[in-house]
Amino acid sequence: MSTPTEGWHGWDAYARFYDWENAQTVGRRDVRFWADLAARADGTVLELGCGTGRLSVPVARKARRFVGIDRSAAMLRKLRARLRRARLTGRASIVRGDIRVLPFRSDWRCRLAMAPYGMLQSLLTDDDLAATLDGVARVLAPGGILGVDLAPGLPRWGEYSRRVGLRGAMSGGRRVTLIESVRQVPRRGLTVFDQEFVETRRGRRKSHPVSIAFRTLSVPQMVARIEAADFAVDAVLGGYQDEAWSPDADVWVIIARRS
Numbered sequence: 001m002s003t004p005t006e007g008w009h010g011w012d013a014y015a016r017f018y019d020w021e022n023a024q025t026v027g028r029r030d031v032r033f034w035a036d037l038a039a040r041a042d043g044t045v046l047e048l049g050c051g052t053g054r055l056s057v058p059v060a061r062k063a064r065r066f067v068g069i070d071r072s073a074a075m076l077r078k079l080r081a082r083l084r085r086a087r088l089t090g091r092a093s094i095v096r097g098d099i100r101v102l103p104f105r106s107d108w109r110c111r112l113a114m115a116p117y118g119m120l121q122s123l124l125t126d127d128d129l130a131a132t133l134d135g136v137a138r139v140l141a142p143g144g145i146l147g148v149d150l151a152p153g154l155p156r157w158g159e160y161s162r163r164v165g166l167r168g169a170m171s172g173g174r175r176v177t178l179i180e181s182v183r184q185v186p187r188r189g190l191t192v193f194d195q196e197f198v199e200t201r202r203g204r205r206k207s208h209p210v211s212i213a214f215r216t217l218s219v220p221q222m223v224a225r226i227e228a229a230d231f232a233v234d235a236v237l238g239g240y241q242d243e244a245w246s247p248d249a250d251v252w253v254i255i256a257r258r259s
């Protein structure tokens with residue numbers, strides 16, 4: 001498969017399987033962390049790359065007001081249905097847009113901007129990261145919080161080809177098998193996941209290929225980029241329960257404050 005040229009490529013095709021896969025991987029382990037940050041924010045919460053709303057619904061329940069932005073219409077369709085089911089449409093809104101050019105009025109402000117689940121790793125160049133962080137700095141009220149988490153060590157993953165990752169049932173009597181390959185593209189600092197979701201229903205088999213690329217900076221590099229956008233970094237954690245950070249931690253969490 002060819003390497004995606006943009007970090008937002010692939011997510012439309014992934015949307016159909018995203019919740020099924022992530023219920024079995026990340027599950028709910030980050031939910032309380034983000035919901036607690038939202039409860040403390042005391043104002044509008046902006047989720048960058050809100051996707052299908054895995055976190056948006058619990059976060060919107062705690063936030064005074066919630067706005068989620070994502071570029072993928074297919075991911076947002078699922079979020080919209082979720083917000084309706086949770087009766088949260090009154091205080092939660094969804095914006096389809098690109099986080100590199102936040103489409104908000106010049107006087108619009110939020111108190112917390114969250115980029116969970118490796119979201120900033122979907123920005124494949126330094127220019128994209130700088131544009132996003134500058135935009136977030138513009139919409140955060142002074143003293144407002146930027147929360148970021150990163151999936152560590154992706155560049156250290158060994159490459160593999162067509163490994164059966166997950167197998168199971170989805171709604172509507174569908175059976176799904178995920179066959180996954182991982183490629184490193186060191187020249188561009190990217191890790192590419194080539195996934196094939198094979199869906200079977202009533203004896204019919206359909207293949208859904210999905211390719212997604214991520215760029216992983218080290219924590220010192222990411223901290224430097226965040227500080228360059230006029231934030232002061234308050235904390236760097238190695239987990240969702242205040243664990244100390246180390247390069248080998250399961251997750252890297254950065255909390256920064258708008259100067």
Ligand SMILES: C[S@@+](CC[C@H](N)C(=O)[O-])C[C@H]1O[C@@H](n2cnc3c(N)ncnc32)[C@H](O)[C@@H]1O
Binds near residue numbers: 050097
């Ligand atoms: C890892 S998912 C996270 C979804 C959700 N926050 C969660 O925790 O489950 C990343 C999301 O970022 C979106 N995305 C990637 N690049 C984007 C961009 N440049 N602008 C807006 N959304 C983007 C994708 O469509 C996808 O929904």
